[in-house]
Amino acid sequence: QVQLVQSGAEVKKPGASVKVSCKASGYTFTSYDINWVRQATGQGLEWMGWMNPNSGHTGYTQKFQGRVTMTRSTSINTAYMELSSLRSEDTAVYYCARSGSYRGLNSYWGQGTLVTVSS
Amino acid sequence: IVLTQSPGTLSLSPGERATLSCRASQSVSSTYLAWYQQRSGQAPRLLIYGASSRATGIPDRFSGSESGTDFTLTISRLEPEDFAVYYCQQSDSSPWTFGQGTKVEIK
Numbered sequence: 642q643v644q645l646v647q648s649g650a651e652v653k654k655p656g657a658s659v660k661v662s663c664k665a666s667g668y669t670f671t672s673y674d675i676n677w678v679r680q681a682t683g684q685g686l687e688w689m690g691w692m693n694p695n696s697g698h699t700g701y702t703q704k705f706q707g708r709v710t711m712t713r714s715t716s717i718n719t720a721y722m723e724l725s726s727l728r729s730e731d732t733a734v735y736y737c738a739r740s741g742s743y744r745g746l747n748s749y750w751g752q753g754t755l756v757t758v759s760s
Numbered sequence: 761i762v763l764t765q766s767p768g769t770l771s772l773s774p775g776e777r778a779t780l781s782c783r784a785s786q787s788v789s790s791t792y793l794a795w796y797q798q799r800s801g802q803a804p805r806l807l808i809y810g811a812s813s814r815a816t817g818i819p820d821r822f823s824g825s826e827s828g829t830d831f832t833l834t835i836s837r838l839e840p841e842d843f844a845v846y847y848c849q850q851s852d853s854s855p856w857t858f859g860q861g862t863k864v865e866i867k
Binding site for chain 2: 700702703704736746749
């Protein structure tokens with residue numbers, strides 16, 4: 642079965658960077674995009690961007706351009722999302738999701754990673 | 761594209777019918793409209809894709825429909841596990857966007 646297992650919770654200081662991992666199993670990793678979505682506490686879902694694990698091509702929402710980097714390691718079926726210049730407003734749960742039959746569809750989700758930004 | 765969901769909260773009893781709306785600020789191809797369910801403390805789960813196709817394992821009490829720029833998620837008879845927050849999402853036009861969510865709560 643398809644599984645996405647994310648790394649554990651992080652606490653970071655303002656200005657620092659965080660790198661969240663997402664290990665995929667149960668399917669061919671390079672066959673589907675990995676999307677990243679975040680959710681601040683008590684808030685809705687916010688799209689961050691996508692990555693094609695086969696080509697490494699990425700697409701980022703303008704809001705995060707210049708601060709986010711999505712990468713992968715095909716040898717270990719793992720995707721990464723790094724967010725830099727953290728501020729308190731970046732405190733949120735970060736989800737990876739595998740795409741599906743069309744672009745942008747989030748067919749399977751990781752369990753989420755809580756990133757807390759606090760001085 | 762802004763997706764506006766209504767109502768913000770829906771208070772219903774188990775066994776009742778729930779009708780959730782998602783209105784797009786501009787045209788969205790039904791091919792690229794999805795609905796997700798998020799139970800408290802859990803990750804979202806895909807319910808409906810392509811506006812009306814149920815995802816694998818989703819019960820047939822969930823259905824989706826479209827009329828122009830208006831999309832609807834219907835739960836025919838609410839089960840206890842259906843009380844949750846529901847989001848619509850479009851990936852027709854970048855940046856892909858989510859609605860703000862509709863909470864279905866027990867009356």
